[in-house]
Amino acid sequence: MVANIALGILGLLVAFQVLARLAKKVFHATFPAPALIGPFLNSRFRRMIQPPDKVLRQSGVQAGMSALDFGCGSGGLTTFLARAVGETGCVFALDIQLNMLRQLQRKLGRAEHRDIHNIQPVRANAHELPFHDDSLDLVMVVGVLQEVPDPSRALREIKRVLKPGGIAAVSELLPDPDYPLRSTTVRLGREAGFHLDEASGSFFTYTVRFKKP
Ligand SMILES: C[S@@+](CC[C@H](N)C(=O)[O-])C[C@H]1O[C@@H](n2cnc3c(N)ncnc32)[C@H](O)[C@@H]1O
Known part of the structure; x- marks a missing residue:
């Protein structure tokens, strides 16, 4: 049975x-994941198969960082990232879909998240990030890169906004219909001019951490 x-x-x-x-x-x-998957992204089941603390550890998150949650969706990882960078850090939560950002706002309005004050939602396209050159410490890209029409252009944009030595962490999860092999992600990052720092996780859920030279 x-x-x-x-x-x-x-x-x-x-x-x-x-x-x-x-x-x-x-x-x-290529099209953005429909906003109706927002509740799944925030579900306990999702946290079980892709634990946020593990993704954050593999991504190299540290207190005080200026971080971008690139394609944040309904905020499945955003609140964890905000707590990890702490009050001295900040998180820009960027998505192209207003409906996803509304779900994030609703999540932030819940009692258990009212102590979080360091998240700034941003509606923008991954191809044109509204940030200055060399301004961020970390960009987290979780289940997003292959949804973007031109992943190479998005990676070049991420490199532009990162400080020298800054981290671009790309995580993927296999049930995602856009899931690419780890070797594909590594190749795209290198082609965009990043150094490979570490690749970790399993075939089903992995993180590739790049550094801007
Ligand atoms: C599968 S969801 C992942 C959400 C979140 N990173 C997570 O892991 O819970 C992908 C998100 O990327 C966003 N996205 C797709 N294409 C985008 C683009 N061109 N610019 C900005 N965001 C985009 C979608 O709207 C969607 O919210």
Whole structure:
């Protein structure tokens, strides 16, 4: 019985992956994840398969950093990032979809997050980041890079806004229909002019940490 249910879930996941990837190929399309997946991004199940503290550790987050949550969605990682950089740091939570940013605002309005005052939501396109050159310590890119129409351009933009020595941390999770192999992420980062600092995690959920020279 349990084995049948597990096989059913696995089958559905595989079918979803195949259909989503086929649709992308046929229509030559990249599109942002629909805002209706916002609750999943904030769910306990998501935190179980991609624990935020692990992603933050692998990304090299430190107190006092100026950080950008690039494609923050409904804020699945944003509040964890805000607590990790602390009161001396700040987090810009950037997304192209207003509906995702509204979900983040609602999350921040809940009692358990009212003590967080260092998040600034920003509505912008990943291709044109509204930040000065060499201004940020860390950019976290979780499940976003392959959703952006031109990932290489987005990485060059991330490099522009990072301080020298700043970190770009790209994390991916396999059920995401845009999931790329780790080798693809490493290649794209290097092509954009980053140094590979560390690649960690498993095949299913990994983080590649780059540094701006
Ligand atoms: C799969 S969600 C991941 C959200 C969040 N990083 C997380 O891990 O919970 C991808 C997010 O990237 C955003 N996104 C996609 N394309 C974008 C673009 N061109 N510019 C800015 N954000 C974009 C989507 O709106 C969506 O909220």
